[in-house]
Amino acid sequence: MNYLIAFLIVGFVFSAVMTFMYLLLWMERKQSAVMQDRIGANRATFFGLPTMMGLWHNIADGIKLITKEDFIPPLGNRFLHTISPMIALFFALISFAVIPFGGVYSLWGYTVSFQILHLNVGLLYVFAVMSMGIYGFVLSGWASANNYALLGGMRASGQMISYEITMGATVIGLLMIYGTLDLQQINVAQGELWGGWLPLWGVLLQPLGFILFFTAAMAETKRVPFDIPEGESEIVGYFMEYSGMKFAMFWQSDFIETILAASLVTTLFFGGWQVPFLTADGFHFPWGSVWNLPTLVVMVLQVGAFLGKVFFFCFLLMLIRWTLPRFRWDQLMKLGWTIMLPLSIINILVTGLVLVLLKG
Amino acid sequence: MAIKKVVETGLWERSYVPEIIRGMALTAGHFFRNMALHTAHVFGLAKDRRGSATYQFPEERRPLAPRLRTLHRLTRREDGSPRCVACMMCETVCPARCIYIVAGEHPNPQIEKYPVRFDIDLGLCVMCGYCVEACPEDAIRMDTGIVEFSSYTREGMIYDLKKLLSLSPTPKRSVPASARPEDLPQLTEPQA
Numbered sequence: 154m155n156y157l158i159a160f161l162i163v164g165f166v167f168s169a170v171m172t173f174m175y176l177l178l179w180m181e182r183k184q185s186a187v188m189q190d191r192i193g194a195n196r197a198t199f200f201g202l203p204t205m206m207g208l209w210h211n212i213a214d215g216i217k218l219i220t221k222e223d224f225i226p227p228l229g230n231r232f233l234h235t236i237s238p239m240i241a242l243f244f245a246l247i248s249f250a251v252i253p254f255g256g257v258y259s260l261w262g263y264t265v266s267f268q269i270l271h272l273n274v275g276l277l278y279v280f281a282v283m284s285m286g287i288y289g290f291v292l293s294g295w296a297s298a299n300n301y302a303l304l305g306g307m308r309a310s311g312q313m314i315s316y317e318i319t320m321g322a323t324v325i326g327l328l329m330i331y332g333t334l335d336l337q338q339i340n341v342a343q344g345e346l347w348g349g350w351l352p353l354w355g356v357l358l359q360p361l362g363f364i365l366f367f368t369a370a371m372a373e374t375k376r377v378p379f380d381i382p383e384g385e386s387e388i389v390g391y392f393m394e395y396s397g398m399k400f401a402m403f404w405q406s407d408f409i410e411t412i413l414a415a416s417l418v419t420t421l422f423f424g425g426w427q428v429p430f431l432t433a434d435g436f437h438f439p440w441g442s443v444w445n446l447p448t449l450v451v452m453v454l455q456v457g458a459f460l461g462k463v464f465f466f467c468f469l470l471m472l473i474r475w476t477l478p479r480f481r482w483d484q485l486m487k488l489g490w491t492i493m494l495p496l497s498i499i500n501i502l503v504t505g506l507v508l509v510l511l512k513g
Numbered sequence: 514m515a516i517k518k519v520v521e522t523g524l525w526e527r528s529y530v531p532e533i534i535r536g537m538a539l540t541a542g543h544f545f546r547n548m549a550l551h552t553a554h555v556f557g558l559a560k561d562r563r564g565s566a567t568y569q570f571p572e573e574r575r576p577l578a579p580r581l582r583t584l585h586r587l588t589r590r591e592d593g594s595p596r597c598v599a600c601m602m603c604e605t606v607c608p609a610r611c612i613y614i615v616a617g618e619h620p621n622p623q624i625e626k627y628p629v630r631f632d633i634d635l636g637l638c639v640m641c642g643y644c645v646e647a648c649p650e651d652a653i654r655m656d657t658g659i660v661e662f663s664s665y666t667r668e669g670m671i672y673d674l675k676k677l678l679s680l681s682p683t684p685k686r687s688v689p690a691s692a693r694p695e696d697l698p699q700l701t702e703p704q705a
């Protein structure tokens with residue numbers, strides 16, 4: 154039975170991530186359209202069914218990409234060329250193993266934990282897996298036997314490594330406050346109330362850390378304004394020799410990284426699955442009233458809250474993606490190394506100082 | 514001397530964040546305004562305000578400007594015959610050389626000639642409207658309002674006399690085709 158629950162949770166997380174990816178593809182079309190006073194894709198139908206505001210376009214995309222020729226450059230490395238999109242997608246997907254989609258609930262005598270893998274070094278695991286993902290991009294550039302693709306892969310690795318440092322440095326502030334690398338415990342700690350009414354979400358404790366982390370996470374997703382590795386519009390990127398479903402895998406991994414960035418920001422800075430004043434047995438409002446709820450309802454509310462927050466940050470990332478122009482390479486490096494890294498170190502110092510002063 | 518353009522950026526602009534938020538407020542403003550309008554349209558409200566600047570083409574057409582040059586037509590006399598006198602002005606002026614006219618002798622000596630063939634190859638036409646300007650008889654116009662006349666073949670783009678005439682309405686007052694030449698309308702000023 155415990156295995157069944159574990160399987161169900163894995164299935165839930167996987168389908169949630171894949172559904173989000175599917176929705177993001179649709180959102181990318183529709184949100185950008187509405188932002189630019191357009192309507193967006195709305196023509197595809199499925200055997201005369203209603204157009205569903207363009208949702209069928211994703212299926213049309215899938216059919217097109219699957220039936221497309223899968224081209225491998227004759228001088229390229231067949232094996233690496235085939236495996237690198239898989240590496241990129243694989244590492245993007247398995248990072249979700251430690252993301253808590255909800256808390257731990259006991260239902261009808263069973264323990265249900267909405268976290269596939271309860272690791273006490275969860276945060277390290279995410280960073281490790283994310284940096285493994287770079288191999289997919291670099292190898293794809295190298296295996297294509299194309300100088301432009303190789304340069305694209307190099308840009309990808311340069312950018313991701315630079316911003317990973319900032320990303321790692323910004324969470325140190327949080328680690329010092331919560332004293333754990335366990336994402337579930339970080340989430341639990343964020344449910345505490347300050348002065349009885351203000352939920353102690355990470356963003357309140359680390360506002361600078363949030364901005365830095367959000368920017369760095371955006372850079373990790375390799376989307377506009379940090380899309381120099383891909384340069385979908387004019388400079389060519391690492392996947393220029395890819396077609397069909399292999400290309401789609403890169404592009405799925407981008408979307409999944411967007412979701413990962415959104416879920417990390419949610420987990421670390423916006424209370425994860427925490428709903429303000431909602432504890433395991435119901436709402437406890439600061440003015441003293443209590444509204445008891447069954448565990449099942451609490452579970453649905455909290456998981457829903459997590460998905461809602463992730464959705465909001467996906468929306469925000471999309472909004473940024475369709476608002477800002479791309480950074481130049483030198484601006485990118487300057488921003489990463491001379492602004493964000495020093496700021497994150499200052500953040501660590503200030504956090505440490507405040508902690509020492511508060512705790513004596 | 515090269516002009517040096519200095520854009521003054523203070524610390525405020527260079528710190529990115531406030532300016533980025535300003536930009537995002539603009540795009541988000543558009544997003545939420547349009548979303549609100551689309552939602553209102555679903556419920557049948559605010560139909561007079563558009564949620565998008567684009568037109569959903571086949572169902573919804575953009576109003577055409579009255580001066581827009583669209584598909585040609587040949588105007589008719591009151592008896593329904595072409596007003597054209599095959600003077601070749603349009604054929605001569607056409608920069609794309611896509612008009613082909615064969616003149617025939619008209620029974621009315623006042624009209625002298627009429628087109629036996631009048632073909633426009635719209636595949637070559639650049640829609641410049643010179644033919645309309647050149648015509649002394651107001652016999653050719655580009656005011657049909659038809660903008661979709663694509664075809665799968667090159668031959669399908671060649672519009673002949675019958676087709677071009679059919680785009681003009683048949684006159685309401687029907688004059689028998691065997692009307693005596695004196696009964697045909699006198700050639701005066703081309704009507705505007």
Ligand code: SF4
Pocket residue numbers: 603606607608609610611612633637638639640641642643644645
């Ligand atoms: S519009 Fe211009 S190109 Fe077309 S038929 Fe007339 S004169 Fe020729």
Ligand code: SF4
Pocket residue numbers: 596597598599600601602603604614644647648649650651652653
């Ligand atoms: S259409 Fe006008 S310009 Fe052309 S041949 Fe006829 S009368 Fe002359």
